Amino acid sequence: MDSTLERVEVIDLPKVKDERGNLTFVENGDLPFEMKRVYWIYDVPGGQERGGHAFKRQQEVIVALSGSFSVKVNDGKQNATYNLNRSYYGLYVPNGLWRHMEDFSTNAVAFVIASTCYDEDDYVRDFNLFKEKAE
Numbered sequence: 001m002d003s004t005l006e007r008v009e010v011i012d013l014p015k016v017k018d019e020r021g022n023l024t025f026v027e028n029g030d031l032p033f034e035m036k037r038v039y040w041i042y043d044v045p046g047g048q049e050r051g052g053h054a055f056k057r058q059q060e061v062i063v064a065l066s067g068s069f070s071v072k073v074n075d076g077k078q079n080a081t082y083n084l085n086r087s088y089y090g091l092y093v094p095n096g097l098w099r100h101m102e103d104f105s106t107n108a109v110a111f112v113i114a115s116t117c118y119d120e121d122d123y124v125r126d127f128n129l130f131k132e133k134a135e
Helices: 127-134
Strands: 009-012 037-042 050-055 060-066 069-074 079-084 089-093 098-102 109-114
Touching (some): 079 089
Antiparallel strands (some): 050 098, 060 109
8 A cells, every 4th residue: 555644634625604604515626536425423432432444445534523533644654643623624534544533522523525435345454464564
C-alpha cells in the first residue's frame, strides 16, 4: 500500500451563513472522490474507540456533525492526530492508512462519507499485518 500522512488533509466544506442558523452541504465536486456511501457513528461510551483498521481501496471524509472527537492516522511508521469539532470541516483520509477515532465528547456524531460501498474484503484489521505491508 502506498501511503503517506501528507495525503491527509482538512477540507473546508461550503458554509452558508444565516442569522437563523448556518447550513453546510456536500456535493460530489466538493470531495477528492465520488461518494458511494455515508454512515454515522454516535452514542459512543466514554473511553471507547471506533475504527482501528485500514482500507485497501476506500477513501473517507470524516466530519464532526456534533460534539468533538480525535482521529488518529498511522502510515505504518508515524502517527498524526486531528481534532474535529466543527461541522464545516471534513478530514480527508485516503486509503492505505490505519485510522481510529477516540476522545468522543458527549453527544458527538461522526459523519463519514466513503468512496466505496461496504466490502469486508477491503478492510485490513490486523495492525501488525498493516505495518508489514507498509514497510
